[in-house]
Amino acid sequence: MLSKNQKYLLGIALVLSSIAISIRGSDGKIRLVLHNYPGLIFLLVVVSSFLVAIYFQINSRRISSLSSQIREQSKIKSEGIDVLLNELSDRQMEVYDLIISGKTNKEIMTELFIEQSTLKSHINQIYKKLNIKNRRELKANLKH
Numbered sequence: 603m604l605s606k607n608q609k610y611l612l613g614i615a616l617v618l619s620s621i622a623i624s625i626r627g628s629d630g631k632i633r634l635v636l637h638n639y640p641g642l643i644f645l646l647v648v649v650s651s652f653l654v655a656i657y658f659q660i661n662s663r664r665i666s667s668l669s670s671q672i673r674e675q676s677k678i679k680s681e682g683i684d685v686l687l688n689e690l691s692d693r694q695m696e697v698y699d700l701i702i703s704g705k706t707n708k709e710i711m712t713e714l715f716i717e718q719s720t721l722k723s724h725i726n727q728i729y730k731k732l733n734i735k736n737r738r739e740l741k742a743n744l745k746h
Contacts, residue, residue: 611657615650622646689731697724701740 624635
């Protein structure tokens with residue numbers, strides 16, 4: 603219930619603190635409105651502090667939960683990528699590694715001693731096996 607109404611916790615804490623420390627001026631003197639009730643002031647401050655602590659505890663749990671979900675999704679994606687990468691031939695894996703390292707087609711052709719048509723064929727097979735459409739998608743989603 604508290605996590606659903608978390609957005610109100612800070613507002614309530616602020617109102618309670620404001621009531622506790624509200625001041626009034628008269629006859630050139632400034633006093634707390636509740637100066638005759640120090641116990642009440644203390645209670646309001648304690649309750650507002652408690653509400654702030656609850657707010658941060660809820661946030662901490664939400665962040666922890668989201669972090670766990672992200673880690674799990676990342677693990678699943680990583681395992682899926684590994685399976686797809688295992689489908690590449692040795693030569694396709696060499697081309698893949700060179701693409702990931704930022705090499706241009708010309709640099710890859712020079713390093714592997716292959717023609718442009720051969721390189722294009724390897725690249726198209728890599729894209730097909732990894733279910734991607736272009737080099738940018740390859741670099742963005744399939745780094746290892």
